[in-house]
Amino acid sequence: MSFWNQTLEIARVDLRVERRLGDTLRIVLPFAVVALMVFPLSLGIELATISRIGPAVFWALGILFGMQVALRQSAADTQERRDLHALLGVDPAARFVGRVLSGGVLMLAFLVVLFIAMVLIYGPTLPSGYWPTVLLGTVLFSIGLTELGTLAGEITAGLRNRTALASLIVAPLALPLVIGASQSLEALSRGTGILPWVLLMLATDLALAVIGVGMARPLEEATR
Amino acid sequence: MDLLVHLENAGVSLGGKPILRHVDFDLQPGQVAGVTGPNGSGKTTLIRMLTTLLRVSEGAGSILGADVNSDQVFAVRPSIGMIGHNPALIDELTLRENLVHVVRLAGLAEERVDPVLEVVGLDEASDRRADASSFGMRRRIEVAHLLLTRPRLLLLDEATSGLDNSARELIDALMDRTIGDGGGVVMVSHDHQRLDESCDEVMALSSGRLERAR
Numbered sequence: 001m002s003f004w005n006q007t008l009e010i011a012r013v014d015l016r017v018e019r020r021l022g023d024t025l026r027i028v029l030p031f032a033v034v035a036l037m038v039f040p041l042s043l044g045i046e047l048a049t050i051s052r053i054g055p056a057v058f059w060a061l062g063i064l065f066g067m068q069v070a071l072r073q074s075a076a077d078t079q080e081r082r083d084l085h086a087l088l089g090v091d092p093a094a095r096f097v098g099r100v101l102s103g104g105v106l107m108l109a110f111l112v113v114l115f116i117a118m119v120l121i122y123g124p125t126l127p128s129g130y131w132p133t134v135l136l137g138t139v140l141f142s143i144g145l146t147e148l149g150t151l152a153g154e155i156t157a158g159l160r161n162r163t164a165l166a167s168l169i170v171a172p173l174a175l176p177l178v179i180g181a182s183q184s185l186e187a188l189s190r191g192t193g194i195l196p197w198v199l200l201m202l203a204t205d206l207a208l209a210v211i212g213v214g215m216a217r218p219l220e221e222a223t224r
Numbered sequence: 225m226d227l228l229v230h231l232e233n234a235g236v237s238l239g240g241k242p243i244l245r246h247v248d249f250d251l252q253p254g255q256v257a258g259v260t261g262p263n264g265s266g267k268t269t270l271i272r273m274l275t276t277l278l279r280v281s282e283g284a285g286s287i288l289g290a291d292v293n294s295d296q297v298f299a300v301r302p303s304i305g306m307i308g309h310n311p312a313l314i315d316e317l318t319l320r321e322n323l324v325h326v327v328r329l330a331g332l333a334e335e336r337v338d339p340v341l342e343v344v345g346l347d348e349a350s351d352r353r354a355d356a357s358s359f360g361m362r363r364r365i366e367v368a369h370l371l372l373t374r375p376r377l378l379l380l381d382e383a384t385s386g387l388d389n390s391a392r393e394l395i396d397a398l399m400d401r402t403i404g405d406g407g408g409v410v411m412v413s414h415d416h417q418r419l420d421e422s423c424d425e426v427m428a429l430s431s432g433r434l435e436r437a438r
Contacts, residue, residue, distance in 0.1 A: 001329060005331075016316075017317065078312070080309075080311070082358070083308070087275060088302060088326070217298075
């Protein structure tokens with residue numbers, strides 16, 4: 001079976017499992033929306049402040065709850081399943097890309113709904129033409145965070161407290177993504193160029209993709 | 225005739241602790257080898273070493289012609305089949321979907337799934353989710369998978385534990401098919417009677433060392 005067929009099969013099955021479990025859209029997302037509502041409640045009727053902090057709160061919650069979305073696959077990954085894939089001849093790189101693909105789709109759906117909820121709750125003053133920038137930032141952020149989560153899941157495979165350890169890896173390494181995504185929207189508001197921030201996210205995504213694909217086999221062999 | 229497995233003085237260490245030591249083991253095409261031994265003696269480690277998923281820490285040898293100390297083992301893994309302690313199924317998928325997943329990853333035709341489900345007696349229960357299925361049913365899906373992928377080296381790690389007679393017969397049929405195809409079988413079990421009946425030779429594993437029992 002070709003690399004891409006393996007990749008698509010891994011992604012297809014993961015999305016089917018998610019459709020049945022609903023971890024992302026039925027559990028993580030509602031909690032994230034509730035967390036969005038906590039900030040305005042604590043600030044009272046200061047509508048100007050609420051409006052100003054909306055995008056920042058969105059990205060902060062995006063990283064916090066997004067980590068749970070990014071790490072959901074590794075939480076369900078078992079040694080038996082890893083062995084099965086290896087004995088079927090699945091390329092570890094295809095496994096990595098497949099999981100990033102399905103995780104990225106879920107992350108994007110999660111962030112888009114969370115952004116819409118933020119706009120409705122906070123009513124931020126968004127610059128004209130913000131949608132393409134938000135969408136681009138969200139796509140690049142989703143890819144990068146999913147790559148990080150998948151990579152961290154592979155590094156911590158077989159360890160106790162795997163999810164907690166993986167979070168410790170993801171959180172600091174996701175900083176370039178958070179900075180790039182939040183600053184691109186900020187730059188649009190200021191009327192300055194968004195290119196440096198887009199390039200920062202793109203470079204992070206590409207670096208993680210190269211590391212993830214290149215390290216997939218050595219990591220799989222080392223973590224048995 | 226080329227040996228399916230040839231190990232010389234092979235050993236495996238985990239976390240710096242030796243689990244298997246000085247293992248000399250040959251398996252010829254058409255041969256069924258049995259391995260027995262007390263709990264913790266290294267039987268599962270031996271099976272995992274034979275899958276090549278656990279790499280040898282010392283010694284030399286080959287499995288299906290691939291040098292165990294080289295990356296050649298990646299290429300022969302699809303010709304190795306294992307039934308371990310826990311069936312490797314995805315709980316949220318149905319039994320049929322689990323088999324389809326395996327068939328797709330193995331690059332086989334999906335049309336072969338339904339006939340083999342009938343062979344293993346799961347044609348009517350195939351839409352049941354794996355996490356709502358009995359251990360025996362899950363095991364039958366693993367047998368169905370191996371009937372489809374036809375491994376040359378079949379490794380059974382207490383594969384018949386907890387199974388009824390009809391499921392045991394399926395595993396026997398799988399062994400017969402593997403032998404008939406010119407492959408070999410290594411069977412780990414505590415059931416001495418079964419080992420005596422099914423195996424050409426039986427080895428005993430004790431404190432990480434493998435010795436001929438009969």
